[in-house]
Amino acid sequence: MVLVHKKKIMEHQFENSSNTEIFDVLAFIPEKFVVDFANGIDVVRDHVRVQKNRTGYFSRLYDGFSGQAASRQSEINASLADGVEGALTWLTELTNSLAKSNFALAKVNERVALIYSAVTSLADYSTDTRNRLADLSTSLNARVDQLSSEIERVAFEQRAERQLDYVFNKWAAGRFDTFSYAGRGYSALEELRWGVFGDFCRDRNGTRVCSEFLDDLTNRVIRQLVIDKRVNQAVLRAPVDEWIDLPSGINCIPDATEALAYIGDWSEPEQFPFVFTVSQQPHALPLAVPRLWSAERLAEALVSEVFERE
Amino acid sequence: MEDFRVGLVLSGGGAKGAYHVGILKALCELGARVDAIAGASIGALNGAILASAPTLEEGVDRIEELWEILAESSPLSFKMPNYLEFLMVAGLHLNGLNYINGLILSAQAVYGSKLPEWLLQWLKVSEGLSSGLLSDTPLKRLMDRYLDVDALGSGLPLYVSVFRSRGALLDLLSCLIGELGFMDPPDSEFLHIQLLPQHERRDALLASAAIPLLFSPKFVNNTPYTDGGQGGWSKMQGNTPITPLLRAGYKTIIVTHLSDGSLWSRQDFPEATVLEIRPQTLISRHGVTPDLLGFDAKKIPSWIQQGYDDTMHCVGRVMKASAARCELRVSEGAVAKSQQPFGRLDQELDSAMKRLMKTK
Numbered sequence: 001m002v003l004v005h006k007k008k009i010m011e012h013q014f015e016n017s018s019n020t021e022i023f024d025v026l027a028f029i030p031e032k033f034v035v036d037f038a039n040g041i042d043v044v045r046d047h048v049r050v051q052k053n054r055t056g057y058f059s060r061l062y063d064g065f066s067g068q069a070a071s072r073q074s075e076i077n078a079s080l081a082d083g084v085e086g087a088l089t090w091l092t093e094l095t096n097s098l099a100k101s102n103f104a105l106a107k108v109n110e111r112v113a114l115i116y117s118a119v120t121s122l123a124d125y126s127t128d129t130r131n132r133l134a135d136l137s138t139s140l141n142a143r144v145d146q147l148s149s150e151i152e153r154v155a156f157e158q159r160a161e162r163q164l165d166y167v168f169n170k171w172a173a174g175r176f177d178t179f180s181y182a183g184r185g186y187s188a189l190e191e192l193r194w195g196v197f198g199d200f201c202r203d204r205n206g207t208r209v210c211s212e213f214l215d216d217l218t219n220r221v222i223r224q225l226v227i228d229k230r231v232n233q234a235v236l237r238a239p240v241d242e243w244i245d246l247p248s249g250i251n252c253i254p255d256a257t258e259a260l261a262y263i264g265d266w267s268e269p270e271q272f273p274f275v276f277t278v279s280q281q282p283h284a285l286p287l288a289v290p291r292l293w294s295a296e297r298l299a300e301a302l303v304s305e306v307f308e309r310e
Numbered sequence: 311m312e313d314f315r316v317g318l319v320l321s322g323g324g325a326k327g328a329y330h331v332g333i334l335k336a337l338c339e340l341g342a343r344v345d346a347i348a349g350a351s352i353g354a355l356n357g358a359i360l361a362s363a364p365t366l367e368e369g370v371d372r373i374e375e376l377w378e379i380l381a382e383s384s385p386l387s388f389k390m391p392n393y394l395e396f397l398m399v400a401g402l403h404l405n406g407l408n409y410i411n412g413l414i415l416s417a418q419a420v421y422g423s424k425l426p427e428w429l430l431q432w433l434k435v436s437e438g439l440s441s442g443l444l445s446d447t448p449l450k451r452l453m454d455r456y457l458d459v460d461a462l463g464s465g466l467p468l469y470v471s472v473f474r475s476r477g478a479l480l481d482l483l484s485c486l487i488g489e490l491g492f493m494d495p496p497d498s499e500f501l502h503i504q505l506l507p508q509h510e511r512r513d514a515l516l517a518s519a520a521i522p523l524l525f526s527p528k529f530v531n532n533t534p535y536t537d538g539g540q541g542g543w544s545k546m547q548g549n550t551p552i553t554p555l556l557r558a559g560y561k562t563i564i565v566t567h568l569s570d571g572s573l574w575s576r577q578d579f580p581e582a583t584v585l586e587i588r589p590q591t592l593i594s595r596h597g598v599t600p601d602l603l604g605f606d607a608k609k610i611p612s613w614i615q616q617g618y619d620d621t622m623h624c625v626g627r628v629m630k631a632s633a634a635r636c637e638l639r640v641s642e643g644a645v646a647k648s649q650q651p652f653g654r655l656d657q658e659l660d661s662a663m664k665r666l667m668k669t670k
Binding site (some may be wrong): 030032034036039041043045065067068071075078093094097100107111118121125 | 544
């Protein structure tokens, strides 16, 4: 029997299935064994129902005499046999189908296991990569910080050097000529101390670079004092007055002495005798100050007192 | 799809033919396909109305309309057995009314009021029929319209079961002997209505329902035929005429029964896929004769309902089983198809993982 409505229902149920061709060909052609199996139940029930109602004496006698009882029983038996056979057929097919499903399920499990393994590997890989990236990031950050510090240090150092050059170029150009020889050195040192050079020395106090800078500074002061004083040797001594007397001439600033005194007012004669002598020009020299100075002695003393006073 | 044509067998059973209405309604609702019909007795007449209709649905509506009118109270002053009424408006003429009346009157004289009520009603029936009261009723008019032998020519193939009469008494006697299991009457014959000359088609239909004694045999091709349900009595060969459909090549056949525990056996037709619609509860209401002749028209709706319920039950069971098998096959196919891409995907995954492991 071809049952169209069932086709519609099943097509609706499986409308997303791509196997509609199967429906067209197979779905509505009931197989004989299925019909015999399912319909046989109703046949047996019909006969059994009648059989139950034929239990009276005469009914049994009549059915036995006419052979209808035997015919009915035979029909029941045949339908039951068909049913059992149909059940076996169906069960066999169902078992085969179940076996296929189990195999398919096993295959799915295999693939799931494979995917698990792959995902685990991926997760490990991902974690390792992440850790490596974190390490790399830390390392790079440290390196960048280091480079940044280095650049900052170099820049700082360069700025200090530039100021050093600037101040000594200025001195060489005669911009401090209004002061005494010692006053020029002291003025140059104060300018450096209040500028980038001073910051650098304070920041790097005690380091090798700072020490080198101060040595260089001392050397430059010595060299410029030797040039200004027109002496042949840095160690050649001269009386204090020659070092601290103000120059005379039209280029001298009248207030230079006061300005120098103002800048060096922090100096105590006991602690900073050279700076005190140069800036304050006392009538009586402090006891710690020698009466003869060389360019080297003066430069070392001034650098030491100006940059080590804190 | 020629091999999957569906045949429908409408068994005979007198007034219980109302059961066919319920069956056909249910089949129609289920969307069943019917390509040919074979009927005996009332099955032949119902089948003729169905086969001559332009569509199955229309045919079912017509049969339902006829049986509903039959179920209504009779326009006559007496209680007419509805099956007889059905047959007579279809064109059969009661035979030997006076002879039957004489027998009943004699019995009444002997047994008095102990006679069954339906037998006593017969006298009134006889009286009414003699006056021709059935000649113009709504049922008669409907029957004339729906039992259209002209339309049958282009309708569904219709086979009817007829019994070659050897005389009414001998016919009945042979059925009785068959019922007792001594010897079956000869097999019924099957007439393909569409192959008969047009003027013989109606007679062939009426012959299939012509109860011996009550109705005269009908002549088809100069052969007297009576009710087709008589042939092959013990195995219902004539009353459940599957044979002509099998001969015509139909392998899938719906067989309907109008009796409780019919001894017709599907085992005799192993080559066919047979879906039987059998009563799942008692179809008999008052006994063989009253049910056959239909003395109680009120039973018609109950038979219609029973036919509907039983069909839904019997066919539904098969449909559920078939659908389950179909779903199983489809699901198997879906599983197989879903596995196809994995051959390639497995390789791709394997290759990708190998490359990944190399770079680790």
